[in-house]
Amino acid sequence: MTDRSRSPYRPSRRPKGGGAQGGKGKKNPAAPPTPRDPARRTAYDVLRAVEERDAYANLLLPALLRERNITGRDAALATELTYGTLRRQGTYDAILDACIDRSLTSVDTEVLPVLRLGAHQQLSTNIPPHAAVNSTVDIARRVVGHHRARFVNAVLRKVGARDLEAWLAVVAPDRDTDPTGHLAVVHSHPRWMVSALAAALGDDPEGRLDETEPLLAAHNERPRVTLVAKPGRASVADLVEGGATAARYSPFAAYLPEGDPALLREVRQRRAAVQDEASQLVALALTRVSVAGADTRWLDMCAGPGGKAGLLAGLAGQRDARLLAAEVQPARAGLVAQAVHRSVRDAGRVVVADSTRPAWRDGAFDRVLVDVPCTGMGALRRRPESRWRRTPETAGELAPLQRDLLARALDAARPGGVVAYVTCSPHLPETRGVVEDVLAGRSDAAVLRAADFLDDIPDVATGDYVQFWPHRHGTDAMFLALLRKS
Numbered sequence: 001m002t003d004r005s006r007s008p009y010r011p012s013r014r015p016k017g018g019g020a021q022g023g024k025g026k027k028n029p030a031a032p033p034t035p036r037d038p039a040r041r042t043a044y045d046v047l048r049a050v051e052e053r054d055a056y057a058n059l060l061l062p063a064l065l066r067e068r069n070i071t072g073r074d075a076a077l078a079t080e081l082t083y084g085t086l087r088r089q090g091t092y093d094a095i096l097d098a099c100i101d102r103s104l105t106s107v108d109t110e111v112l113p114v115l116r117l118g119a120h121q122q123l124s125t126n127i128p129p130h131a132a133v134n135s136t137v138d139i140a141r142r143v144v145g146h147h148r149a150r151f152v153n154a155v156l157r158k159v160g161a162r163d164l165e166a167w168l169a170v171v172a173p174d175r176d177t178d179p180t181g182h183l184a185v186v187h188s189h190p191r192w193m194v195s196a197l198a199a200a201l202g203d204d205p206e207g208r209l210d211e212t213e214p215l216l217a218a219h220n221e222r223p224r225v226t227l228v229a230k231p232g233r234a235s236v237a238d239l240v241e242g243g244a245t246a247a248r249y250s251p252f253a254a255y256l257p258e259g260d261p262a263l264l265r266e267v268r269q270r271r272a273a274v275q276d277e278a279s280q281l282v283a284l285a286l287t288r289v290s291v292a293g294a295d296t297r298w299l300d301m302c303a304g305p306g307g308k309a310g311l312l313a314g315l316a317g318q319r320d321a322r323l324l325a326a327e328v329q330p331a332r333a334g335l336v337a338q339a340v341h342r343s344v345r346d347a348g349r350v351v352v353a354d355s356t357r358p359a360w361r362d363g364a365f366d367r368v369l370v371d372v373p374c375t376g377m378g379a380l381r382r383r384p385e386s387r388w389r390r391t392p393e394t395a396g397e398l399a400p401l402q403r404d405l406l407a408r409a410l411d412a413a414r415p416g417g418v419v420a421y422v423t424c425s426p427h428l429p430e431t432r433g434v435v436e437d438v439l440a441g442r443s444d445a446a447v448l449r450a451a452d453f454l455d456d457i458p459d460v461a462t463g464d465y466v467q468f469w470p471h472r473h474g475t476d477a478m479f480l481a482l483l484r485k486s
């Protein structure tokens with residue numbers, strides 16, 4: 001069995017600059033033609049760009065759909081094929097590995113995505129098997145030529161010999177003797193990530209990883225769309241009138257069962273936006289901690305693209321406070337400005353700034369949010385390919401920056417002020433590991449029981465910290481620590 005501690009089939013890098021267009025066909029940049037079988041071709045182009053140049057599917061796919069004028073059912077099929085294939089890539093690779101004589105690592109980066117795309121259609125969709133194979137081989141002929149298309153045809157016919165369940169019984173390690181390896185193949189995650197998530201959940205590493213399994217399964221589900229009604233500018237009732245349903249936990253959230261969020265008037269007018277419910281709740285928790293004395297100066301140190309800053313600015317405007325939102329990347333700061341400047345009484349100001357070298361004086365703020373850059377292991381439902389990008393080594397490389405940012409956040413808070421340390425990751429070295437490291441080196445801050453500020457939400461407390469989970473709360477796996485400056 002191949003070790004799946006990381007995406008085992010990473011090809012060597014190709015020269016950059018080729019765009020997503022993989023084949024030899026000429027492309028007219030002024031008016032790109034809609035390709036034959038546009039859904040599959042577009043899914044293939046995205047999968048190949050992800051494989052070869054670490055493209056982001058959530059950015060590239062909508063851009064290609066727009067550029068090629070693909071809408072309706074074709075757009076829906078392209079989306080399903082792209083995300084479905086990326087989510088189950090680890091499982092399909094294990095199956096494909098068993099179907100070819102040589103190692104899958106030796107398969108060209110042009111061919112590998114087409115094999116995965118074919119496996120996905122055969123094993124996880126209702127597309128009739130002959131149509132799945134024929135259409136995929138047709139794509140292969142156009143993008144990699146007749147010779148390699150014959151190879152694709154032969155492999156996919158072997159894949160079609162069993163259904164998914166039967167394949168898993170063959171290729172997944174035994175659950176009792178190797179639960180981590182079993183779950184890694186069955187639920188398509190790198191092996192190290194299964195262990196890291198199990199540790200964050202507190203699952204017994206010697207046991208069957210019973211809670212880890214539903215978490216991994218949830219990562220392979222399409223997340224529902226959650227909206228935020230910006231305080232003072234729209235209400236949940238407005239969103240419900242537009243077809244959404246009130247959310248379970250956040251007083252500002254509504255779930256959109258289906259359809260394009262932009263069809264809602266409030267979203268078009270930027271009075272509402274798409275935002276995960278846990279993102280809303282960690283920002284809200286920061287505003288619920290009581291602070292003695294003045295409560296007018298709020299800081300968001302890592303604000304881009306502005307989800308939490310937009311909510312905080314709205315809440316600040318209702319309480320005669322003002323938010324300063326800092327973001328190091330100018331383009332992302334522009335997005336923050338769009339989110340913040342429509343808050344009540346325009347309570348936010350945005351600056352392009354490196355928050356590790358603050359332009360503000362120490363002790364200047366009553367409330368500070370530091371939502372640090374992280375591995376994104378809490379958002380695998382929305383960015384399925386990110387699970388294959390990290391290794392155990394690279395998963396820890398942001399920790400020095402995270403520690404630095406938290407230390408600067410504590411500096412920025414005044415005595416009696418409060419700091420929220422947030423990550424969109426449950427990975428222990430970037431959650432409690434960072435908080436405990438920083439607090440070990442200073443005596444001017446104490447941890448508050450964060451769950452006390454999110455009182456009606458079950459199963460979020462992990463000691464003094466809060467950890468949301470996709471399988472428990474239907475949200476991203478967002479972490480929150482609340483600290484009081486002394």
Ligand SMILES: C[S@@+](CC[C@H](N)C(=O)[O-])C[C@H]1O[C@@H](n2cnc3c(N)ncnc32)[C@H](O)[C@@H]1O
Pocket residue numbers: 279301302303304305306307308309326327328329332353354355356371372373374424
């Ligand atoms: C996890 S994201 C923040 C998400 C944001 N709070 C929201 O809700 O939309 C982290 C952000 O921090 C920014 N960042 C990274 N290093 C920074 C630094 N030294 N100073 C300021 N911002 C930084 C990144 O560019 C990124 O936009």
